[in-house]
Amino acid sequence: SRSPTPMKLRDAPSACPSLWRCLPCPPAELRLDLVLSSGQSFRWWESSPGAWTGVLGGRVWTLRQDGDRLWYTVYGEEDEHEEEQQGGCPAKAAKLDAAETDRILRDYFQLDVGLSALYRAWGAADPLFRKVANDFPGVRVLRQDPVECLFSFICTSNNHISRITAMIERLCQAFGRRLCCLDSRPFHAFPSLSALTGADAEARLRALGFGYRAKFVSGSARAIAEGLGTEGLCQLRTEPYAEARRVLCALPGVGAKVADCVCLLSLDKAEAVPVDTHVWHIAQQRYGVALGGKSLTPRAYQEIGDFFRGLWGPRAGWAQAV
DNA sequence: AGTGGACCTGACCTT
DNA sequence: CAACACAGGTCCACA
Numbered sequence: 001s002r003s004p005t006p007m008k009l010r011d012a013p014s015a016c017p018s019l020w021r022c023l024p025c026p027p028a029e030l031r032l033d034l035v036l037s038s039g040q041s042f043r044w045w046e047s048s049p050g051a052w053t054g055v056l057g058g059r060v061w062t063l064r065q066d067g068d069r070l071w072y073t074v075y076g077e078e079d080e081h082e083e084e085q086q087g088g089c090p091a092k093a094a095k096l097d098a099a100e101t102d103r104i105l106r107d108y109f110q111l112d113v114g115l116s117a118l119y120r121a122w123g124a125a126d127p128l129f130r131k132v133a134n135d136f137p138g139v140r141v142l143r144q145d146p147v148e149c150l151f152s153f154i155c156t157s158n159n160h161i162s163r164i165t166a167m168i169e170r171l172c173q174a175f176g177r178r179l180c181c182l183d184s185r186p187f188h189a190f191p192s193l194s195a196l197t198g199a200d201a202e203a204r205l206r207a208l209g210f211g212y213r214a215k216f217v218s219g220s221a222r223a224i225a226e227g228l229g230t231e232g233l234c235q236l237r238t239e240p241y242a243e244a245r246r247v248l249c250a251l252p253g254v255g256a257k258v259a260d261c262v263c264l265l266s267l268d269k270a271e272a273v274p275v276d277t278h279v280w281h282i283a284q285q286r287y288g289v290a291l292g293g294k295s296l297t298p299r300a301y302q303e304i305g306d307f308f309r310g311l312w313g314p315r316a317g318w319a320q321a322v
Numbered sequence: 323a324g325t326g327g328a329c330c331t332g333a334c335c336t337t
Numbered sequence: 338c339a340a341c342a343c344a345g346g347t348c349c350a351c352a
Contacts (some may be wrong), residue, residue, distance in 0.1 A: 039345070157346035162333060164345085211330025216347080255347045276345040296346090297324070 009182045010062050010073050011048040021098055023105060025070040028116045030109055031138030032065045039161055040142050040265055040321070042152055042168045043190070053182070055172075057104050057145075060179055060187045070109075074101055078180045110143050122312050122319045128286055129312070132322060139322040142265060146233045148190040149266035154216050154253040156261070170208045171217075175201075193230045196221035216253025223251050241269040256301050264317040272317045273305040279320070280304060287311075 013020035036044040036052050044054035053062045060075040106112065115138065123130040155167050175191035196218060198204075205214035224233055228247070236244040244267050248259035257276055263269035275283075280296050283289040283304045291300045305316075312319040 153345090156344095158329080158344060159331085159346085160333080160344040162344095163331070167331095206330085209331065212328095212347090213330075253347065257346060261345085274345080278345065293325090295325075299324085 006184060007075055007180060007182050009047050009051075009053060010075075011051040012064060013071050013073075020071050020073045021101065022069040022071045023102060023111070024068060025065070025109075025111060026068045027065070027138050028119075029111065029114070029138060030065070030070065030140060031136075032063055032070070034136055034139050035109075035142065036063075038139065038321070041144060042161075042165045043148075043172075055179065055187055055189060056108055058177075058179070058189050060182065061105075063105075070105070072101070072105055075180050075182065078178065108143055110140060113140065115140050118315060118318060119322075122322075125313070126311055126319075129319060129322070136322050141270070141318050141321050143268070144266040145190065146236070146262065146266040147193055147230060150220065150233070150248070150251075150254070150258075150262050151191075151196070151217055153258045153261040153265075154220060155210070155213055157213065157216075157253065157255075157258065159213075167208065167210060167213075171205070171210075174204060174208060193221055193225055197225045213253060219252035220254065237268045241271055244269060245272070256298065260305075260317075264321075270315040270317050271309055273308045273320050274317070275301050275304045283307065 010016065010019060013022075032052055033046075033050075036054070037046070041054070044052045047053035047062060051062050051064045053060065055061070062073050062075075064071045119133050119137070123133055151171070152164075152168055155164050155171075159167075172188040172190055173186070175195040176188035177192075179187045179189055181187070201218040201221065202214045205217055208214075210217065224230070228235075236247060239247075241263060244263050245256075245259045248254050248262055249256065254262075257274050260269075260272040260274040263272035264274060273279075275296065277296065280300070284291065287307070289304055289307050291303060293300050308320060309316040
Protein backbone atom coordinates (compact mmCIF):
# COMPACT_ATOMS: atom_id res chain seq x y z
CA SER A 1 0.00 0.00 0.00
CA ARG A 2 1.13 3.56 -0.62
CA SER A 3 2.93 5.46 2.07
CA PRO A 4 0.60 8.11 3.44
CA THR A 5 1.74 11.67 3.98
CA PRO A 6 2.65 12.03 7.64
CA MET A 7 -0.21 13.55 9.59
CA LYS A 8 0.27 16.57 11.74
CA LEU A 9 -1.16 17.43 15.08
CA ARG A 10 -3.95 19.98 14.84
CA ASP A 11 -4.08 22.52 17.61
CA ALA A 12 -6.94 24.85 16.69
CA PRO A 13 -9.92 25.00 14.33
CA SER A 14 -8.70 28.21 12.70
CA ALA A 15 -6.02 26.53 10.60
CA CYS A 16 -8.39 24.09 8.94
CA PRO A 17 -11.99 24.56 10.08
CA SER A 18 -13.41 21.76 7.96
CA LEU A 19 -11.62 19.15 10.07
CA TRP A 20 -13.21 20.35 13.29
CA ARG A 21 -16.63 20.19 14.83
CA CYS A 22 -18.02 21.61 18.04
CA LEU A 23 -20.53 20.90 20.76
CA PRO A 24 -22.19 23.50 22.95
CA CYS A 25 -20.60 23.26 26.39
CA PRO A 26 -20.08 26.12 28.88
CA PRO A 27 -17.06 26.06 31.22
CA ALA A 28 -19.33 25.61 34.24
CA GLU A 29 -20.33 22.27 32.74
CA LEU A 30 -16.85 21.18 31.69
CA ARG A 31 -13.32 22.32 32.25
CA LEU A 32 -11.29 20.23 29.87
CA ASP A 33 -7.96 21.05 31.47
CA LEU A 34 -9.08 20.10 34.97
CA VAL A 35 -10.84 16.91 33.93
CA LEU A 36 -8.19 15.54 31.59
CA SER A 37 -5.25 16.23 33.87
CA SER A 38 -6.80 15.14 37.15
CA GLY A 39 -5.84 11.48 36.98
CA GLN A 40 -9.17 10.02 35.89
CA SER A 41 -7.65 9.02 32.58
CA PHE A 42 -3.95 8.76 31.86
CA ARG A 43 -4.12 8.95 28.11
CA TRP A 44 -4.59 12.67 27.39
CA TRP A 45 -1.74 14.97 26.71
CA GLU A 46 -1.71 18.76 26.32
CA SER A 47 -0.29 18.78 22.81
CA SER A 48 -0.24 22.57 22.69
CA PRO A 49 -1.60 25.15 25.13
CA GLY A 50 -5.32 24.46 25.54
CA ALA A 51 -5.34 21.54 23.10
CA TRP A 52 -5.66 18.00 24.43
CA THR A 53 -4.78 15.01 22.32
CA GLY A 54 -5.58 11.43 23.23
CA VAL A 55 -7.15 8.15 22.26
CA LEU A 56 -10.84 7.50 22.68
CA GLY A 57 -12.95 4.76 21.15
CA GLY A 58 -10.10 3.51 18.99
CA ARG A 59 -9.47 6.92 17.43
CA VAL A 60 -7.08 9.76 18.09
CA TRP A 61 -8.71 13.06 18.95
CA THR A 62 -7.66 16.60 19.72
CA LEU A 63 -10.03 18.62 21.91
CA ARG A 64 -10.10 22.31 22.65
CA GLN A 65 -12.42 24.49 24.63
CA ASP A 66 -13.24 27.99 23.52
CA GLY A 67 -15.86 29.91 25.45
CA ASP A 68 -19.09 27.97 25.36
CA ARG A 69 -17.92 25.51 22.73
CA LEU A 70 -16.08 22.23 22.91
CA TRP A 71 -14.17 21.79 19.65
CA TYR A 72 -12.86 18.47 18.46
CA THR A 73 -11.10 16.85 15.54
CA VAL A 74 -10.62 13.16 14.82
CA TYR A 75 -7.60 11.82 12.96
CA GLY A 76 -7.90 9.16 10.30
CA GLU A 77 -6.37 5.71 10.48
CA GLU A 78 -2.91 5.20 9.10
CA ASP A 79 -4.27 2.83 6.45
CA GLU A 80 -7.79 3.93 5.79
CA HIS A 81 -8.94 0.37 5.02
CA GLU A 82 -7.91 0.60 1.39
CA GLU A 83 -8.72 -2.99 0.66
CA GLU A 84 -12.02 -2.97 2.43
CA GLN A 85 -14.51 -2.29 -0.27
CA GLN A 86 -17.14 -4.74 0.79
CA GLY A 87 -20.15 -3.44 2.60
CA GLY A 88 -20.81 -0.35 0.59
CA CYS A 89 -19.49 3.18 0.46
CA PRO A 90 -15.76 3.26 1.30
CA ALA A 91 -15.82 6.90 2.32
CA LYS A 92 -18.46 6.12 4.87
CA ALA A 93 -16.64 3.08 6.19
CA ALA A 94 -13.38 4.94 6.58
CA LYS A 95 -14.73 7.90 8.43
CA LEU A 96 -16.99 8.05 11.40
CA ASP A 97 -19.81 10.37 10.63
CA ALA A 98 -20.38 13.54 12.55
CA ALA A 99 -23.38 12.27 14.48
CA GLU A 100 -21.33 9.32 15.70
CA THR A 101 -18.35 11.36 16.88
CA ASP A 102 -20.66 13.83 18.61
CA ARG A 103 -22.29 10.93 20.38
CA ILE A 104 -18.98 9.40 21.45
CA LEU A 105 -17.82 12.67 22.95
CA ARG A 106 -21.11 13.46 24.66
CA ASP A 107 -21.09 9.98 26.15
CA TYR A 108 -17.45 10.16 27.29
CA PHE A 109 -17.98 13.48 29.09
CA GLN A 110 -21.53 12.53 30.15
CA LEU A 111 -22.70 15.93 28.95
CA ASP A 112 -26.32 15.05 29.58
CA VAL A 113 -25.59 15.24 33.30
CA GLY A 114 -26.08 18.86 34.35
CA LEU A 115 -23.12 19.74 36.51
CA SER A 116 -24.05 23.23 37.69
CA ALA A 117 -27.19 21.97 39.40
CA LEU A 118 -25.15 19.29 41.15
CA TYR A 119 -22.57 21.86 42.27
CA ARG A 120 -25.37 23.93 43.77
CA ALA A 121 -26.75 20.98 45.69
CA TRP A 122 -23.37 19.83 46.99
CA GLY A 123 -22.47 23.39 47.96
CA ALA A 124 -25.73 23.87 49.81
CA ALA A 125 -25.06 20.74 51.85
CA ASP A 126 -21.37 21.38 52.43
CA PRO A 127 -19.58 24.72 53.03
CA LEU A 128 -16.19 23.11 52.46
CA PHE A 129 -17.28 21.94 49.05
CA ARG A 130 -18.46 25.46 48.24
CA LYS A 131 -14.99 26.76 48.96
CA VAL A 132 -13.21 24.28 46.73
CA ALA A 133 -15.84 24.41 43.99
CA ASN A 134 -15.15 28.09 43.48
CA ASP A 135 -11.63 27.33 42.29
CA PHE A 136 -12.53 24.15 40.41
CA PRO A 137 -15.64 24.53 38.30
CA GLY A 138 -16.54 22.12 35.55
CA VAL A 139 -15.01 19.00 37.07
CA ARG A 140 -17.04 16.01 35.99
CA VAL A 141 -16.60 12.25 35.92
CA LEU A 142 -15.63 10.67 32.63
CA ARG A 143 -17.43 7.59 31.36
CA GLN A 144 -14.48 5.45 30.36
CA ASP A 145 -14.09 2.08 28.75
CA PRO A 146 -14.22 -0.56 31.55
CA VAL A 147 -11.23 -2.56 30.26
CA GLU A 148 -9.02 0.51 29.98
CA CYS A 149 -10.19 1.81 33.32
CA LEU A 150 -9.65 -1.46 35.15
CA PHE A 151 -6.14 -2.12 33.91
CA SER A 152 -5.11 1.49 34.24
CA PHE A 153 -6.15 1.63 37.86
CA ILE A 154 -4.51 -1.67 38.71
CA CYS A 155 -1.34 0.22 37.81
CA THR A 156 -2.03 3.04 40.26
CA SER A 157 -1.51 1.10 43.46
CA ASN A 158 1.30 2.43 45.62
CA ASN A 159 2.52 4.44 42.67
CA HIS A 160 2.65 8.02 41.50
CA ILE A 161 1.09 9.77 38.54
CA SER A 162 4.19 10.42 36.48
CA ARG A 163 5.19 6.79 36.57
CA ILE A 164 1.64 5.53 36.05
CA THR A 165 1.34 7.63 32.91
CA ALA A 166 4.62 6.34 31.54
CA MET A 167 3.71 2.74 32.32
CA ILE A 168 0.37 2.97 30.56
CA GLU A 169 1.97 4.60 27.56
CA ARG A 170 4.38 1.68 27.30
CA LEU A 171 1.55 -0.79 27.84
CA CYS A 172 -0.36 0.63 24.87
CA GLN A 173 2.74 0.81 22.72
CA ALA A 174 3.64 -2.82 23.41
CA PHE A 175 0.18 -4.43 23.44
CA GLY A 176 -2.18 -2.01 21.70
CA ARG A 177 -3.11 -1.65 18.06
CA ARG A 178 -1.24 1.14 16.33
CA LEU A 179 -3.65 3.83 15.19
CA CYS A 180 -1.65 6.55 13.50
CA CYS A 181 1.35 8.83 13.71
CA LEU A 182 1.09 12.51 14.47
CA ASP A 183 4.21 14.59 13.96
CA SER A 184 6.01 11.23 13.79
CA ARG A 185 4.76 10.29 17.21
CA PRO A 186 2.91 6.95 17.21
CA PHE A 187 -0.47 6.55 18.88
CA HIS A 188 -1.82 3.22 20.05
CA ALA A 189 -5.19 1.99 21.22
CA PHE A 190 -5.49 0.65 24.72
CA PRO A 191 -4.86 -3.12 24.54
CA SER A 192 -7.78 -5.47 24.23
CA LEU A 193 -8.29 -8.04 26.94
CA SER A 194 -7.02 -10.84 24.69
CA ALA A 195 -3.79 -8.95 24.02
CA LEU A 196 -3.00 -9.24 27.74
CA THR A 197 -3.75 -12.92 28.19
CA GLY A 198 -0.67 -14.27 26.41
CA ALA A 199 1.61 -16.67 28.25
CA ASP A 200 4.47 -14.16 28.17
CA ALA A 201 2.40 -11.14 29.15
CA GLU A 202 3.66 -11.01 32.72
CA ALA A 203 7.31 -11.20 31.70
CA ARG A 204 6.84 -8.55 29.04
CA LEU A 205 5.12 -6.27 31.52
CA ARG A 206 7.96 -6.79 33.98
CA ALA A 207 10.36 -5.75 31.26
CA LEU A 208 8.26 -2.62 30.77
CA GLY A 209 8.82 -1.67 34.40
CA PHE A 210 5.49 -2.74 35.85
CA GLY A 211 7.10 -4.36 38.87
CA TYR A 212 4.78 -6.53 40.93
CA ARG A 213 1.79 -5.12 39.04
CA ALA A 214 2.80 -7.22 36.03
CA LYS A 215 1.32 -10.26 37.73
CA PHE A 216 -1.84 -8.35 38.66
CA VAL A 217 -2.44 -7.13 35.10
CA SER A 218 -1.86 -10.49 33.44
CA GLY A 219 -3.71 -12.31 36.22
CA SER A 220 -6.77 -10.10 35.99
CA ALA A 221 -6.77 -10.37 32.21
CA ARG A 222 -6.75 -14.15 32.48
CA ALA A 223 -9.42 -14.19 35.15
CA ILE A 224 -11.76 -12.04 33.09
CA ALA A 225 -11.04 -13.91 29.86
CA GLU A 226 -11.85 -17.21 31.55
CA GLY A 227 -14.76 -15.77 33.46
CA LEU A 228 -17.20 -13.05 32.58
CA GLY A 229 -15.35 -11.82 29.49
CA THR A 230 -15.15 -8.26 28.21
CA GLU A 231 -18.91 -8.27 27.69
CA GLY A 232 -19.53 -9.44 31.23
CA LEU A 233 -17.27 -6.72 32.57
CA CYS A 234 -19.21 -4.12 30.59
CA GLN A 235 -22.49 -5.58 31.77
CA LEU A 236 -21.54 -4.64 35.31
CA ARG A 237 -22.85 -1.24 34.25
CA THR A 238 -26.34 -2.59 34.70
CA GLU A 239 -25.64 -4.37 37.98
CA PRO A 240 -25.93 -2.73 41.39
CA TYR A 241 -22.87 -0.99 42.84
CA ALA A 242 -22.33 -3.61 45.55
CA GLU A 243 -22.39 -6.44 43.02
CA ALA A 244 -19.99 -4.74 40.62
CA ARG A 245 -17.65 -4.02 43.48
CA ARG A 246 -17.78 -7.59 44.69
CA VAL A 247 -16.90 -8.96 41.25
CA LEU A 248 -14.03 -6.51 40.76
CA CYS A 249 -12.54 -7.15 44.19
CA ALA A 250 -12.19 -10.84 43.31
CA LEU A 251 -9.59 -9.92 40.67
CA PRO A 252 -5.89 -9.93 41.55
CA GLY A 253 -4.57 -6.44 42.23
CA VAL A 254 -8.05 -5.06 42.73
CA GLY A 255 -8.91 -3.96 46.25
CA ALA A 256 -11.54 -1.57 47.54
CA LYS A 257 -9.94 1.57 46.17
CA VAL A 258 -9.24 0.35 42.64
CA ALA A 259 -12.68 -1.28 42.49
CA ASP A 260 -14.30 2.01 43.44
CA CYS A 261 -12.30 3.87 40.80
CA VAL A 262 -13.47 1.44 38.13
CA CYS A 263 -17.06 1.59 39.41
CA LEU A 264 -17.12 5.37 39.39
CA LEU A 265 -15.14 6.07 36.24
CA SER A 266 -16.41 3.36 33.93
CA LEU A 267 -19.37 1.45 35.39
CA ASP A 268 -21.88 4.25 36.06
CA LYS A 269 -21.67 3.93 39.84
CA ALA A 270 -21.87 7.62 40.77
CA GLU A 271 -22.11 6.75 44.47
CA ALA A 272 -18.72 5.03 44.55
CA VAL A 273 -16.22 7.06 46.57
CA PRO A 274 -12.63 5.93 46.06
CA VAL A 275 -10.78 6.55 49.31
CA ASP A 276 -7.05 6.96 48.85
CA THR A 277 -4.59 8.16 51.46
CA HIS A 278 -5.22 11.75 50.43
CA VAL A 279 -8.99 11.49 50.82
CA TRP A 280 -8.51 9.67 54.09
CA HIS A 281 -6.50 12.57 55.52
CA ILE A 282 -8.98 15.13 54.19
CA ALA A 283 -11.83 13.23 55.80
CA GLN A 284 -10.08 13.32 59.16
CA GLN A 285 -8.59 16.80 59.08
CA ARG A 286 -11.18 18.84 57.20
CA TYR A 287 -14.32 16.91 57.93
CA GLY A 288 -13.40 15.56 61.33
CA VAL A 289 -14.49 12.05 60.56
CA ALA A 290 -13.63 10.34 63.83
CA LEU A 291 -11.94 7.03 63.17
CA GLY A 292 -9.67 5.31 65.63
CA GLY A 293 -7.08 3.64 63.44
CA LYS A 294 -3.70 4.89 62.38
CA SER A 295 -4.12 3.15 59.05
CA LEU A 296 -6.87 2.95 56.47
CA THR A 297 -8.60 -0.22 57.58
CA PRO A 298 -11.47 -1.78 55.62
CA ARG A 299 -13.86 -0.54 58.25
CA ALA A 300 -12.53 3.01 58.08
CA TYR A 301 -12.68 2.85 54.30
CA GLN A 302 -16.35 1.92 54.39
CA GLU A 303 -17.18 4.58 56.96
CA ILE A 304 -15.50 7.37 55.03
CA GLY A 305 -17.42 6.42 51.90
CA ASP A 306 -20.64 6.29 53.88
CA PHE A 307 -19.87 9.67 55.40
CA PHE A 308 -19.46 11.36 52.03
CA ARG A 309 -22.50 9.60 50.59
CA GLY A 310 -24.48 10.92 53.54
CA LEU A 311 -23.11 14.40 52.99
CA TRP A 312 -23.29 14.68 49.22
CA GLY A 313 -25.93 12.13 48.27
CA PRO A 314 -26.17 9.57 45.49
CA ARG A 315 -23.58 11.24 43.29
CA ALA A 316 -20.99 11.48 46.06
CA GLY A 317 -18.30 10.11 43.76
CA TRP A 318 -18.83 13.01 41.40
CA ALA A 319 -18.51 15.52 44.22
CA GLN A 320 -15.37 13.79 45.37
CA ALA A 321 -13.81 14.17 41.95
CA VAL A 322 -13.93 17.93 42.48
C1' DA B 323 -11.78 -10.11 61.99
C1' DG B 324 -8.17 -6.93 62.16
C1' DT B 325 -3.18 -5.37 61.59
C1' DG B 326 1.85 -5.14 60.09
C1' DG B 327 5.10 -5.89 56.29
C1' DA B 328 6.67 -6.75 51.86
C1' DC B 329 6.31 -5.43 47.27
C1' DC B 330 8.71 -3.03 41.80
C1' DT B 331 10.24 1.30 40.38
C1' DG B 332 12.07 5.85 39.70
C1' DA B 333 11.19 11.11 39.53
C1' DC B 334 11.50 14.10 43.33
C1' DC B 335 12.68 15.96 47.79
C1' DT B 336 15.43 15.91 52.09
C1' DT B 337 19.64 14.80 54.50
C1' DC C 338 26.15 14.06 44.73
C1' DA C 339 24.18 9.44 46.78
C1' DA C 340 20.89 7.68 49.81
C1' DC C 341 16.17 7.97 50.99
C1' DA C 342 11.45 8.25 51.75
C1' DC C 343 7.53 8.21 49.17
C1' DA C 344 3.70 7.41 45.96
C1' DG C 345 -3.87 7.74 44.25
C1' DG C 346 -2.84 -0.07 47.47
C1' DT C 347 -3.04 -4.94 47.64
C1' DC C 348 -1.84 -9.33 49.34
C1' DC C 349 -0.32 -12.44 52.73
C1' DA C 350 0.81 -14.07 57.08
C1' DC C 351 0.02 -13.96 61.65
C1' DA C 352 -2.36 -12.51 66.21
